[in-house]
Amino acid sequence: MSLQDKTVRKVAYCAMLAAVAMIFSYVEVLIPIDLGIPGAKLGIANLVTVVGLYFLEPGEVLLIAAARIFLSGFMFGSGMSLVYSLAGGAASLAAMVLCKKIKGLSVIGVSMAGGIFHNAGQLVAAILVVKDLRLSFYGPVLLLFGTLTGVLIGIASKKVLLVVRVEGQKITENRWI
Amino acid sequence: MERKDRMLGAAAVAAALLLMFLMDVCSAARGYVPADGAGWNVRICADGEVWGIWPLDQDREVGVRTEDGWNKVCIRDGSVYMEEADCPDGYCVRQGHIQSGLDTIVCLPHKLVVEIVDRGDGQQEEGADVIAR
Numbered sequence: 001m002s003l004q005d006k007t008v009r010k011v012a013y014c015a016m017l018a019a020v021a022m023i024f025s026y027v028e029v030l031i032p033i034d035l036g037i038p039g040a041k042l043g044i045a046n047l048v049t050v051v052g053l054y055f056l057e058p059g060e061v062l063l064i065a066a067a068r069i070f071l072s073g074f075m076f077g078s079g080m081s082l083v084y085s086l087a088g089g090a091a092s093l094a095a096m097v098l099c100k101k102i103k104g105l106s107v108i109g110v111s112m113a114g115g116i117f118h119n120a121g122q123l124v125a126a127i128l129v130v131k132d133l134r135l136s137f138y139g140p141v142l143l144l145f146g147t148l149t150g151v152l153i154g155i156a157s158k159k160v161l162l163v164v165r166v167e168g169q170k171i172t173e174n175r176w177i
Numbered sequence: 178m179e180r181k182d183r184m185l186g187a188a189a190v191a192a193a194l195l196l197m198f199l200m201d202v203c204s205a206a207r208g209y210v211p212a213d214g215a216g217w218n219v220r221i222c223a224d225g226e227v228w229g230i231w232p233l234d235q236d237r238e239v240g241v242r243t244e245d246g247w248n249k250v251c252i253r254d255g256s257v258y259m260e261e262a263d264c265p266d267g268y269c270v271r272q273g274h275i276q277s278g279l280d281t282i283v284c285l286p287h288k289l290v291v292e293i294v295d296r297g298d299g300q301q302e303e304g305a306d307v308i309a310r
Contacts, residue, residue, distance in 0.1 A: 078265040080286065102181070109182035116189055126283075131225025132290045134281050140196035147189040154182075 014060055018067045021048040025072035042149055043118065045072070049093060050111045050157040051164065058097045065089050080129060084122045091121025107161060108154030115150025116143060204279040210293060214255030214276070218296050221250060224288045233257070233293060245287040257282065257291055 024045040045068055052061040069089050073082035095117035099110045119142040127135045178186075210217050214233030221228045223243045231237060231252060238260070239250045248269065249261040256276035259269040262284055269284035275293060282291040 078286075104179055104181040105185070106179045106182050108178050109185050112182065112185055112189065126285055130283065130285065130288045130290060132222055132283075134290060134292060135283060137200060137279060137281065138283075140193045140200065143189060143196070144193040147186055147193070151186065 010056070010060065013056060014064055017048050017052050017056075018064045018071075021045045021064060021068035022071055024048060025068060025076065029072075029076040043115070043153065046092065046111075046114060046118065047153050047156055047160065049089075050096065050107065050114060050153060051160050053096055053100055053110070054107065054157075054161055055164065058093075061097075062093060065093055083129070084125050087125035088118040088122040091124075092118035106154075107158045108151060111154030111157055112147055112150035115146040115148075115153065117146075119143065119146035200279060204277055207278045208295065210255075210276060210278050212255050212276075214252075214293075216296050217278070218294050219250070219252055219257050220292050220294045222290045222292070228289075230294075232296075241287075241289060243287060243289070245289075248284055248287060248289055250282075250291055257293065259284065259291065262287070 022045075024047065028041060028044055048068070049061055049065050052064055056064075066089075069082070069085045073085055077085070092114040096110050096114040099105055099113040102109075105113075120139075123135065123139060123142055127133060210233070217233040218230050219233050220230045221239065221241060223241065224245075228241060228243075229239065231239065233252060233255055236253045237251075239252070241248045241250060247261075247263050248259060251258050251260045256274040258274045259272065259282050262269050264284050264286040266286060269282055269287075269289070272282050275282055275291070278293055278295070280293060283289070
């Protein structure tokens, strides 16, 4: 495969993942799962970030995540929601990139760290916006919840990655790209 | 799931439970809030500044208008709840009643925090825009 083919392929992957992430964000807006905790969501769009980390470079995943956050923030967000999404997304991506380097941690562990740090980032942003440290009392609940959603997204990512790897192999062998 | 995944999960859950326990201990250490709320105040902070303080044992409705929006806080029978708000998500209203020393109602879009504090924590202050009952 020439260098040009590789670039084309990466651009296509990034665009595809960004589109899927947008749709996931939209699905979550359509079907909100209300758990009584402000901002607690399943975060299906993070599935794309987790999956992306396993076959793209961290910089490319950052681009996909940023595109998704800004586009869905402007399209479906309200008020300050973009700020919280950015804080959560940045903390979560940084944590996942670092955790992926740890040997013995699978997709599920990496995704768990992502979930936890996503909530931590959002909580810190909320404390800064409201200027009230008492918001940190939501920390334990959010920690528990981030772990749970992280595991769920991790399990889903594992299933997706299996399929993506097999199909990716087929595509390369048949020289469809 | 690998062994390290389980370790990470267990550590996170353990930390969360420990923090919850510590918060309960802290709440108990700050003193018990009686059912009628006597001796405790409701403090409303907007954008990090104290907006007003009212006794928890006197029923009243407080309208809070800031540049971010409008909220109606109700103090009734020793507990506090957000009755109405024009914020986009409505989480503050759905949060329901609070009546213990560490509980808060937060309206994130309006940067509003309603909390129950010890009467010693703040002097009695009559805030503006009180809807008399």
